[in-house]
Amino acid sequence: MVLKVVIQVSDINNVVQSLKSCRNLINEIPDAVVEVVFHQSAIGAVVKGSSFEDDIKDLISRGVIVVACRNSMRDRGIKESDLIDGVTIVNAGVAEIVKRENEGWAYLKL
Numbered sequence: 001m002v003l004k005v006v007i008q009v010s011d012i013n014n015v016v017q018s019l020k021s022c023r024n025l026i027n028e029i030p031d032a033v034v035e036v037v038f039h040q041s042a043i044g045a046v047v048k049g050s051s052f053e054d055d056i057k058d059l060i061s062r063g064v065i066v067v068a069c070r071n072s073m074r075d076r077g078i079k080e081s082d083l084i085d086g087v088t089i090v091n092a093g094v095a096e097i098v099k100r101e102n103e104g105w106a107y108l109k110l
Helices: 012-028 040-046 052-060 070-075 093-102
Strands: 004-009 033-038 066-070 088-092 105-109
Touching: 004 012, 004 040, 004 093, 012 040, 012 052, 033 040, 033 088, 040 066, 040 070, 052 066, 052 093, 066 070, 070 088, 088 093, 093 105
Parallel strands: 004 033, 004 105, 033 066, 066 088
Antiparallel strands: none
């Protein structure tokens, strides 16, 4: 059975530690399916030119599904074209997390 983990990142002040924890997870369990949902103030981490761009690109290159919340984007005037290449969009980050949990994914809030 493949381990599936959905990770919620909602606070821009926690992004550094959250990214470190994500790397630790995929280093320890490389076969895990990992999805990281960025919403609320953390949405700024997945915007081109952010100080986290290289880290986000690295996660994507390692197979991590990086997700942006459209509601958070709209609230902050972020357009789809503003996102780092490879970031996917869902309408509501919280709904994505609930759906994944309902599908049996493990949940982490970082």
